[in-house]
Amino acid sequence: MSDMTVTAVPEPTLRVEALGVNFRGVQALQDVTFSIPADGVSAVIGPNGAGKTTLFNCISGVARHVGKVELDGRDLSRVRADRRAALGIARTFQTPLLISELPARDNVLLGAHARMRAGLLGSIMRLPAVTSEETALRARASELLELFGLPPADRRPVDSLAHGDRRRVEVARALLAEPRLLLLDEPAAGLGAEEASELLAEVEALAATVGTTCVLVEHDVGLVMRVSRHVVVLDAGRLLVAGSPADVAADQRVIAAYLGDDWSEVEA
Ligand SMILES: Nc1ncnc2c1ncn2[C@@H]1O[C@H](COP(=O)(O)OP(=O)(O)OP(=O)(O)O)[C@@H](O)[C@H]1O
Ligand SMILES: [Mg+2]
Numbered sequence: 001m002s003d004m005t006v007t008a009v010p011e012p013t014l015r016v017e018a019l020g021v022n023f024r025g026v027q028a029l030q031d032v033t034f035s036i037p038a039d040g041v042s043a044v045i046g047p048n049g050a051g052k053t054t055l056f057n058c059i060s061g062v063a064r065h066v067g068k069v070e071l072d073g074r075d076l077s078r079v080r081a082d083r084r085a086a087l088g089i090a091r092t093f094q095t096p097l098l099i100s101e102l103p104a105r106d107n108v109l110l111g112a113h114a115r116m117r118a119g120l121l122g123s124i125m126r127l128p129a130v131t132s133e134e135t136a137l138r139a140r141a142s143e144l145l146e147l148f149g150l151p152p153a154d155r156r157p158v159d160s161l162a163h164g165d166r167r168r169v170e171v172a173r174a175l176l177a178e179p180r181l182l183l184l185d186e187p188a189a190g191l192g193a194e195e196a197s198e199l200l201a202e203v204e205a206l207a208a209t210v211g212t213t214c215v216l217v218e219h220d221v222g223l224v225m226r227v228s229r230h231v232v233v234l235d236a237g238r239l240l241v242a243g244s245p246a247d248v249a250a251d252q253r254v255i256a257a258y259l260g261d262d263w264s265e266v267e268a
Helices: 052-060 081-086 104-115 120-126 132-147 163-176 193-210 221-227 245-250 252-265
Strands: 014-023 026-036 041-045 066-071 089-092 181-185 213-217 230-235 238-243
Touching (some): 026 052, 026 230, 041 052, 052 181, 081 089, 104 132
Antiparallel strands (some): 014 026, 014 066
16 A cells, blocks of 8 residues: 555535524524535525525625635635635626626636736736736636637627526636636526526536536526535525435425425436
């Protein structure tokens, strides 16, 4: 036996503990504790108003909360949002936030903001590349678009793209910084079942390529159960259950409170 040690990535990637958020009397999250294993796609599900977006806001550092958020064993509770981004937490928003007049590739390049000095980003989009870092970022942005089946040289405003392609551009932008943890808030919202399924399959493949742990919010429970490694169920701000898709689908509280008739679609 060699005495070489294998450096294992600590598992889990993300842990939240006793997380709570109160918006002037509305208890959006209460005593939420769970872990997300490293790598692959995991999901947060729950009815409207369950606290899914608020949870992402806590993890990315934009919502004030009690309790703890840990990434790879490091407590980030007192770390500001911009610093959390620099430490490898990226996200997309429930409502798309693209710069409508800019082409897809420039929108993807905006994803470099978490890691770049102010000013450099503007020059990257307007001027010829000067540093090897700029050249590498442009190449990476093009590559991500290509992996999503989008032509990187397309200079049309991103607004003229189909809805599903705009959602792809958003995910590509979040992946540009090669985040450790990627939070996707309803990336397939507004897409039909088939296109949603295609998009999530692409996200799964890309997250694996980049080595990102991906957590997504998605309302199509059947789809979630198919793509996810781990599922967290929220209900009215509380954790109902967290576990493998099979465990979650078999949980009587989930069936009663959330899955209802849908649950029969899930292969437990
Ligand atoms: N900024 C805010 N101020 C006051 N209340 C808020 C705020 N943001 C969210 N809430 C409330 O917190 C609760 C959780 O909202 P949240 O948006 O996190 O739910 P969600 O699970 O993402 O819902 P949806 O599926 O509709 O996106 C809701 O009752 C919501 O009205
Ligand atoms: Mg939401």
